[in-house]
Amino acid sequence: MVLGAGCSIEQPTGLPSGATAARELHRLLTADGVLAAGDVHDPSDLSALADAVFAKTGSQRDLVQRFLDAYNLKRANANDGYLLVAAMLAEQVLASVVTLNFDLALVDALVNLGIGTDVAVIEKPADLPHQKLINIYYLHGSANAEDPDEWVLRTAALQHEWANTWQPIVAIRVLAAPVVVFAGLGTPVAVLIESTKLLKSAIPNATVYQVDVVPKADSRFAQELAITDGAYIQSGWRDFMQDLATRLMIEHRQQLANAANQKVQDDGLAPEDLTTSLDRLHELGLVTSGRIRAQWLLTSSAYCRATPDHHRLVADLLLAVATVARLSGTQAVIVEDSVIEFHRDNRVLAACLLSSGRGHRGRPSIEALIEQQRRRYRARAVSISGAIVGGTSEWGAVSTPPADVVRGDVANDIVLGHAPLPLHHIAELRANPHTIQQVVR
Secondary structure, three states: OEEOHHHHOOOOOOOOOHHHHHHHHHHHHHHOOOOOOOOOOOOOOHHHHHHHHHHHHOOOHHHHHHHHHHOOOOOOOOOHHHHHHHHHHHOOOOOEEEEOOOOOHHHHHHHHHOOOOOEEEEOOHHHHHHOOOEEEEEOOOOOOOOOHHHOOOOHHHHHHHHHHHHHHHHHHHHOOOOEEEEEOOOOOOHHHHHHHHHHHHOOOOOEEEEEEOOOHHHOHHHHHHOOOHHHEEEOOHHHHHHHHHHHHHHHHHHHHHHHHHHHHHHHOOOOOOOHHHHHHHHHHHHHHHHHHHHHHOOOOOOOOOOOHHHHHHHHHHHHHHHHHHHHHOOEEEEOOOOOEEEEEOOEEEEEEEEEEEEEEEOHHHHHHHHHHHHHHHOOOOOOOOEEEEEEEOOOOOOOOOOOEOOOEOOOOOOOOOOOOOOEEEHHHHHHOHHHHHHHOO
16 A cells, blocks of 8 residues: 555644645745745645755755644644554555655554554665564655655655665565555655656556545546556545445454354354344444454553454453343443443443453453553443453462452552452353353342
8 A cells, every 4th residue: 555645634644735735835945045936836846846945955954844843744643544554554454555755643553553563664765674574664754864865855866765775675575465555645746756656667467546535537646657447446535444444344243253153163152142242343443443352352552453363252252241141131232442331221230341361361360451451441431340251271269369468458449449340250151140140230
């Protein structure tokens, strides 16, 4: 996937188009005497502006510094489209991303989802030795560049960087995927047009699509890339990424249903109807469902990818929740904050955390992690009443010491607020349905 400036326009990233930014930077450079009236043939063309500044000063420094001062490039917040890109990188359904932007909104998305260690961010050719399986490439450099002349704003600079460093990497590592999408390319300035043409020439065997908000007839990029009518998708950045995410969620839903059916068959469990829960996870979308999965599986990251093992663990939890709901005559509702609420007659009777030891955690470890999680819900309107636990290496009787070794378990501690949370193991609930009364009173 190749991303352009149009991807950073949507809020909360909120950066201007290339043409708007170029006009404002031209105004500042002219006002400060760096450029004179008439030095730039088209003040809305960022490449032309960079050429003029370089011709006058022998450097891009004056332009880049004003760019950084005028716009929040380093601290740009990720919009929904960028968060979905980060989630798809984590899911490994996107092989790599090439961005033509300087802002760090995409990096912010990685940080937001806690997947920064799984994806390499290649901000300049010198970073290429640090590539991983999944990578983000800043083809034009990033706002982190210490040398303003590392920014690729001029076509001449692009040609040099491409021939000497980027071309073999882009052709072999980045765009070897069978499908490549150019999205939100933005203002058709010279350096961007040249970038897209070079990228297109490096992927002769791939199916190429372009996504943009303007009609194809109005897109110069579509003309330069020779995009066919069938390969042009007129759509906003966020809407397009949501459509891709929805298609992936359809697959996740089916895989989770299959895992639940297999669990019922393998363990001889009573079949449960998971339709409502599966529909709810689909409705919540890729990013939120990944966050919920991370909470349920007690991972250290904010987002957890959907693997076959993770589907099996989540299916086990959902089957237990369905059993509790069926035998208690309640409706189980997955809330966006990952809590399971049990409703009856428009009342919330219980609010539980779901927790899986992923097959290797025992009771002490799980108790500690649940207590850490629980602190996030202190201000919740409906208090957490317990936790449903599965996927443990061992369970047994309570063996952990009280929260306070001097005072014991304090029910109304002003700091911690609660006594240890009641934990209900899936195996116990299935073995003795009467214990379900302890979950939903």
